[in-house]
Amino acid sequence: MGRERLEIEFGRHAGWIVEAIEALDLDAMPAACRGAGDPNLFELLADAMGARPGALVLDVGCGIGGPGAWLATERGCEVVGIDVLEEPVRGLRRLFPQLTTVVATSRSLPFRNATFDATWAIGALESIAHKTEALKELARVLISEGRLAAYTFVSAAEGVDDAPMADRFQPLDALIEDFERGGFRVLTVDPSTLARPPATWRKAQNSAQAYASRLHRDDPARETVDRELHKFARLHTSGEIQAWVIVGTKEDS
Numbered sequence: 001m002g003r004e005r006l007e008i009e010f011g012r013h014a015g016w017i018v019e020a021i022e023a024l025d026l027d028a029m030p031a032a033c034r035g036a037g038d039p040n041l042f043e044l045l046a047d048a049m050g051a052r053p054g055a056l057v058l059d060v061g062c063g064i065g066g067p068g069a070w071l072a073t074e075r076g077c078e079v080v081g082i083d084v085l086e087e088p089v090r091g092l093r094r095l096f097p098q099l100t101t102v103v104a105t106s107r108s109l110p111f112r113n114a115t116f117d118a119t120w121a122i123g124a125l126e127s128i129a130h131k132t133e134a135l136k137e138l139a140r141v142l143i144s145e146g147r148l149a150a151y152t153f154v155s156a157a158e159g160v161d162d163a164p165m166a167d168r169f170q171p172l173d174a175l176i177e178d179f180e181r182g183g184f185r186v187l188t189v190d191p192s193t194l195a196r197p198p199a200t201w202r203k204a205q206n207s208a209q210a211y212a213s214r215l216h217r218d219d220p221a222r223e224t225v226d227r228e229l230h231k232f233a234r235l236h237t238s239g240e241i242q243a244w245v246i247v248g249t250k251e252d253s
């Protein structure tokens with residue numbers, strides 16, 4: 001498997017959402033969020049990683065760029081996105097040409113040591129199979145004491161039945177160990193308790209999703225996407241997976 005497991009859910013589907021945003025002339029920043037899609041969460045993560053104007057921030061698993069666009073617009077950060085798939089990166093470049101983005105895996109980042117002031121990962125860590133290696137890479141490209149703020153889903157038990165194929169959920173303790181093995185000192189670990197995103201944000205995201213589903217209703221890949229999204233929603237509703245915010249700082253070696 002590897003990249004193929006991500007391709008339909010995050011590759012093909014990303015292209016459909018970009019198509020919908022353009023066809024419906026939607027506000028791209030909210031509509032191009034494919035993780036939490038919530039500006040209240042972005043505020044929290046941006047504060048936690050110390051995002052200040054001019055800071056160089058790495059957006060890990062940037063998708064089609066809604067969160068990165070928020071960070072650049074609202075916090076004046078210089079944002080560099082990386083995503084392992086080409087389709088979202090192409091989409092991000094169309095929607096937000098002012099942002100920088102690169103196709104790369106979090107396991108091997110094409111940046112020098114100590115390049116970034118901070119990094120965030122929104123809805124991305126749970127898809128990464130080799131988390132310790134990825135976290136080591138993130139620590140490597142951060143400046144000393146640079147912070148990583150992550151919003152991610154963990155499993156309540158050791159294993160999760162019938163997880164979406166793109167996801168590799170693990171218990172919270174195991175993820176925290178990965179942070180530490182990766183070279184981070186964990187500063188805070190909190191369950192995400194945010195209310196729903198603002199109505200205007202939800203409306204933009206739902207409109208794009210509905211348009212994409214309609215337009216591609218006869219495509220077998222659409223059924224797969226819907227099935228995977230449904231699996232994720234079921235696990236979340238049942239409490240088998242839970243959203244957490246974890247903030248770590250690069251440990252000085």
Ligand SMILES: C[S@@+](CC[C@H](N)C(=O)[O-])C[C@H]1O[C@@H](n2cnc3c(N)ncnc32)[C@H](O)[C@@H]1O
Nearest residue numbers: 010033034035061062063083084105106123127
């Ligand atoms: C749920 S989407 C979230 C996108 C974006 N962070 C957002 O909130 O809109 C997860 C993204 O992480 C990317 N991804 C998954 N594994 C990755 C890896 N190992 N390296 C880089 N990107 C990865 C996927 O391709 C996908 O675009």
